[in-house]
Amino acid sequence: MFQTVRIRLVILNTTVFLCVLALLGSFLYFYTQHRMLSEVDQSLLTAANRIRLQQDRNAVRINPNERAVDRRIVYLLWDAKGNLIGQFPDQSVYDKDVQVFQPNSYTQSSFKSIELDNHSYRVMTVPVEIQASQLTRLGIVTYSATSVVELVRSIDPEQDMLDNLLGVTVICGVIGGAITILIGLFLAGRALVPIRISWEKQQQFVADASHELRTPLAVMQTHAELLLRHPDRTIQEESRHISVILKEAKRISKLVSDLLTLARTDSNQLQIDKKPFLLNHTVDDVTEPFHQLAELKQIDIIIENEHQIEILGDEERIRQLLVVLLDNAIKYTPAGGKINISCKRYPHEAEIVVQDTGIGIAKQDLPFIFDRFYRGDKVRTRSEGGNGLGLSIAKWIVEAHKGNIRVESELGKGTVFRITFPIGKA
Numbered sequence: 001m002f003q004t005v006r007i008r009l010v011i012l013n014t015t016v017f018l019c020v021l022a023l024l025g026s027f028l029y030f031y032t033q034h035r036m037l038s039e040v041d042q043s044l045l046t047a048a049n050r051i052r053l054q055q056d057r058n059a060v061r062i063n064p065n066e067r068a069v070d071r072r073i074v075y076l077l078w079d080a081k082g083n084l085i086g087q088f089p090d091q092s093v094y095d096k097d098v099q100v101f102q103p104n105s106y107t108q109s110s111f112k113s114i115e116l117d118n119h120s121y122r123v124m125t126v127p128v129e130i131q132a133s134q135l136t137r138l139g140i141v142t143y144s145a146t147s148v149v150e151l152v153r154s155i156d157p158e159q160d161m162l163d164n165l166l167g168v169t170v171i172c173g174v175i176g177g178a179i180t181i182l183i184g185l186f187l188a189g190r191a192l193v194p195i196r197i198s199w200e201k202q203q204q205f206v207a208d209a210s211h212e213l214r215t216p217l218a219v220m221q222t223h224a225e226l227l228l229r230h231p232d233r234t235i236q237e238e239s240r241h242i243s244v245i246l247k248e249a250k251r252i253s254k255l256v257s258d259l260l261t262l263a264r265t266d267s268n269q270l271q272i273d274k275k276p277f278l279l280n281h282t283v284d285d286v287t288e289p290f291h292q293l294a295e296l297k298q299i300d301i302i303i304e305n306e307h308q309i310e311i312l313g314d315e316e317r318i319r320q321l322l323v324v325l326l327d328n329a330i331k332y333t334p335a336g337g338k339i340n341i342s343c344k345r346y347p348h349e350a351e352i353v354v355q356d357t358g359i360g361i362a363k364q365d366l367p368f369i370f371d372r373f374y375r376g377d378k379v380r381t382r383s384e385g386g387n388g389l390g391l392s393i394a395k396w397i398v399e400a401h402k403g404n405i406r407v408e409s410e411l412g413k414g415t416v417f418r419i420t421f422p423i424g425k426a
Contacts, residue, residue: 002196009191010184017180018173025169032165036158037122041111044124044151047073048109073153078103080147092152103148113155120159124151201372208373208388212255216248258389262372265396272314272400279350279421280305282315283343286322290330298335304342309350311421313401321397324390325354325417332415333358349403350423355416361409369407370395 076093077086084098093101100116103125114121126149223241235242264270283305294301329339337357344351361369368374373388398405401421409415 002192002199006185006188006192009188010181013184013188014177014180018177021173021176025173029162029166029169033162036155036162037113040122040153040155040158041124044073044111044122044153047151048124048126048149073151076101076150076152078106078148078150080106101150101152103150106147120155122153122155125149126151205372209255209259212373212388213252216251216255220245220248255389258393261393262389262396265393265400272317274312274314274401276310276312277315279309279311279318279352280307280343282318283322283341283352286319287326287341290326293330294339297330297333299330299333300338302338302340304340306344309343309345309423311350311401311423313421314397317397317400321394321419322352322354324394328390329354329356329358329415332356337414345423348423349420352419352421353416354419355414357414360411360413360415361407362411366407366409370405 074092075086075088076084079085082102084093084101087093097116100114101123104110104112105125105127107127108125109127110125112123112125114123128147128149223244227238227241230238261270284303287301287303291301326339326341333339333356339357340353340355342351342353344353365374370391372392395405398419398421403419403421406418407415408418
């Protein structure tokens with residue numbers, strides 16, 4: 001799937017690049033062509049302005065000395081019937097090519113381009129008076145009524161330059177397209193990496209969620225079927241099956257609640273209600289109910305809190321964070337162990353430390369403990385009642401408060417969670 005997306009991105013990027021390059025190349029080509037033709041037309045116009053009409057013997061004269069100003073220009077003289085009656089220099093145009101230079105108009109000045117035998121010409125047509133007119137400063141006399149003078153100039157150098165420009169543009173387009181494809185493949189691959197990782201995590205998340213839901217549902221179904229086998233028994237007699245169903249129902253309820261929380265965090269629908277509160281009081285309040293659970297497992301809870309530690313944050317979410325950490329600490333600390341909880345204030349931050357003497361976390365598991373549904377084989381098992389979402393939610397809560405959470409652990413010796421929150425800002 002991602003390979004197809006990658007190829008589509010490359011094709012799209014390459015197409016856009018080539019279109020932009022084609023537009024820029026076309027603009028450059030036609031702009032250069034316009035500038036070159038404008039310069040040629042200006043030279044023809046300058047030569048045409050030297051032609052002066054005077055009344056004389058119905059003659060047209062061409063002065064070679066005057067023409068020396070631009071020897072690239074050829075003069076063609078046409079009568080009103082479209083016959084070529086003179087040219088200068090002589091034999092500049094072959095008889096077989098005369099029709100190609102035939103004027104389009106005998107009444108208006110105009111410019112046109114002509115292609116002849118792989119040569120390019122720019123032609124300016126200048127109408128002249130028929131009645132006894134004379135083209136002054138001219139050395140060759142044609143005793144005939146002249147209707148049109150054409151000024152012809154070869155533009156082969158300009159056309160060669162345009163052809164070279166077009167060739168360079170095409171070559172640059174091909175090379176640029178190839179480079180774009182290579183760079184596009186590389187960048188598309190890089191850009192799709194986080195998307196692929198996110199998609200894989202989502203797929204894993206769905207699979208794990210389905211598994212986590214399927215297991216308690218299967219347990220509930222099994223015990224419900226056992227209840228139906230003996231419909232005559234009392235509730236007290238079937239209390240074991242009922243208690244298992246209730247336990248699994250609570251488990252599903254908690255799992256669904258955690259899943260909903262994570263789904264809302266992913267879509268940014270879960271808002272943090274930030275208000276000033278005393279962090280040390282919150283730690284005391286949350287820890288209090290856990291003393292009884294700790295006593296049942298013969299675990300000592302030691303609290304070391306400083307006073308008047310005020311932060312700006314969502315107190316309910318901080319409580320949820322502490323519940324996750326304390327719940328894990330009690331679950332994975334054996335009888336006779338200790339749990340130390342401290343809350344301290346520093347110049348720019350407040351720190352909560354939850355330290356236990358439990359079974360610890362394997363070094364290879366540490367980078368993944370905040371991943372959803374991750375439970376190291378030696379750390380979390382289903383028998384402990386966890387679903388692998390608690391630490392993911394805890395990390396989100398800390399990051400939503402612009403804080404930081406770190407974990408240090410050694411297998412068989414215990415785990416330390418250090419959480420810091422900024423003081424005075426969210």
